[in-house]
Amino acid sequence: MTEIETMDRAALIAAWDEAFGTPVPKRLSSPFLHRYLAFEMQAKECGGLPKGFVGKLEKAAREDRGTNNPTLKTGGRLIREWNGVTHVVDVVDGGFLWNGQRFTSLSPIARAITGARWSGPRFFGLKRSA
Structure with missing residues (x-):
């Protein structure tokens, strides 16, 4: 060994x-x-x-066909660390709340955090990469 x-x-x-x-x-x-x-x-x-x-x-x-598609419910919270900063996204009626701003999709939030075009669900661990 x-x-x-x-x-x-x-x-x-x-x-x-x-x-x-x-x-x-x-x-x-x-x-x-x-x-x-x-x-x-x-x-x-x-x-x-x-x-x-x-x-x-x-x-x-x-x-396992990758069918694990979690349903996000109002009041839920997504937490993701990126470059040493913890980002918290709250699930609200009709969208998401991050840094005091409302979004209808997770992708613009992921893009704002990373500066790159990420799939929001993938960035927050809701979808696996193909």
């Missing part, structure tokens, strides 16, 4: 290839590779994952 902690990226890539027989997925950081490979080694040393665990994960992934 200690040897994984000291591996450079080239060694991590070689260890991944040996463990999985596939190239490392793009954009995986070295710290993530360290953790993932350490977990894989530990799981193998301890006899692998519990019986049926992978099947349960696959079943859960098939059943």
